Amino acid sequence: MNDNNFPKLHNATWPGLVGKGENSEPPISFDDMLNMTAAAEVDGVKFDGIDIGLMPPHFDVDTMTDDDIKRLADKVASKNLNIGSMVAPIWGGPAMGSKDDRAMFVNMVRRSCEIGQRLRELGVRPYGVIRIDSASSPQEWEKDPVGNSKLIVETFQQACDVAADFGERLAAEGEICWGGMHSWRVMVETLEAVDRQNMGFQADMAHTLLYLMGYNHPEDRILPENFDWNDRATFTEALKTLTRALRPWTIDFHVAQNDGTVFGSGSHDKTGRHCQATDPNGKLDIVTDAGLWLRDENGELTKAFKHICWDGCMFPNAVMxxxxxWNDILATMIKVRQRHGWHQQEEVAAGTV
Structure with missing residues (x-):
């Protein structure tokens, strides 16, 4: 065990919601997700915090009062945890939808930023971003790539301008189920077109693996068809191509595993299958491959964010x-920090990432 204390290690609470309900298993409560995170421990090391999804039934941003936010801060702090990044509940208004849809999208970002700012003031959120996606499907996007991308960019720009008023940065989630974000090349084009200093990319190792395979956008496939997963050299070069394009934009990072397949449950469309940290079918060497996101092309640490998060959605409730x-997940996160972390004084300026 070394003395690296950064990046901070977070668990996500939204896996208790994503893919649950609606012909699937029931959601797992926020309190249960929080308690399991707080209880995890490996050789005396514990999680430093949680990332949260501001979505029902865990939260309702339309009805959260200041007292509710204070209670949330107190509850998390009582477990010796911080709050990091938060997912804005933007799915009621697609970013490439109608004028009213896009206004709803921006309003959900505004409300999330208000909550995030208050949590910073209360001292429980010293780092992190607001995460968004396009709330639109690749199939709808493909009907008019130019026009739909233009709408997504305009909506993201408006959202960025709102977020800037609260000192927040927005991270666009790289996931194959979101239109205008379902290909690594399209994702880069979207980020470049938004052209806002507080706009970045949220990389999830399980989701970005599917970028290599061209799911939902075969023309941007990087790995050859019928790829032999035993060919580690070719895989590594493909991953280097991907990270070279997206690492400069990355301001939020999820450690995760994927077996090279897609999966969806509940109302969630098919996307990269999250596997357990110890899954023998996982295609990623989690610790080594995380380094391609956390280090630049010269092997130097980027230190582009103060925390990393584990994301494991759509696991069966019996697993979760x-x-x-959670102990196995924490053990993997510790290994990532040992290999790609650093040590610094604990004082972190509020609102930094």
Whole structure:
């Protein structure tokens, strides 16, 4: 065990919601996700915090009062945890939808930023971003790529301008199920067109793996068809191509595993399958491959964000309510920090990432 204390290690609470309900298993409560995170421990090391999804039934941003936000801050702090990045509940208004849709999208970003700012003031959120996606499907985007991308960019620009008023940065999630974000090349084009200093990319190792394979956008495939997963050299070069394009934009990062397939449950469309940290079918060497996101092309640490998060959505509830699951995840996160972390004084300026 070394003395690296950054990046901070977070668990996500939204896996208790994503893919749950609606012909699937029931959601897992926020309190249960929080308690399992707080209980995880490996050789005396514990999680430093949580990233949260501001979505029902965990939260309702339309009805959250200042007292509710204070209670949330107190509850998390009582577990010796911080709050980092937060997911804005923008799915009621697609970013490439009607004028009213896009106004709803921006309003959900505004409300999320208000909550995020208040949590910073309360001292429980010293770092992190607001995460968004396009709330639009690749299939709808493909009907008019130019026009739909223009609408997404305009909506993201408006959202960025709102976020800037609260000192927040927005991270666009790289996931194959979101239109205008379903290909690594299209994702870069979207980020470049938004052209806002507080706009960045949120890389999830499980989702970005699917970029290599061209799911939902075969013309941008990087790995050859019928790729042999035993060919580690070719895989590494493909991953270097991907990270070279997206790493400069990355301001939020999820450690995760994927077996090279897609999966969806509940109302969630098919996307990169999150696997357990110990899954023998996982295609990623999690610790090594995380370094391609956390280090630049010269092997130097970028230190582009103060925390990293584990994301494991759409696991069965029996897996998610097993404490050993979270201990195994924490053990993997610790290895990532040992290999690609650093040590610095604990004082972190509020609102930094």
């Amino acid at each position: 309510t097993n404490q050993q699951t």
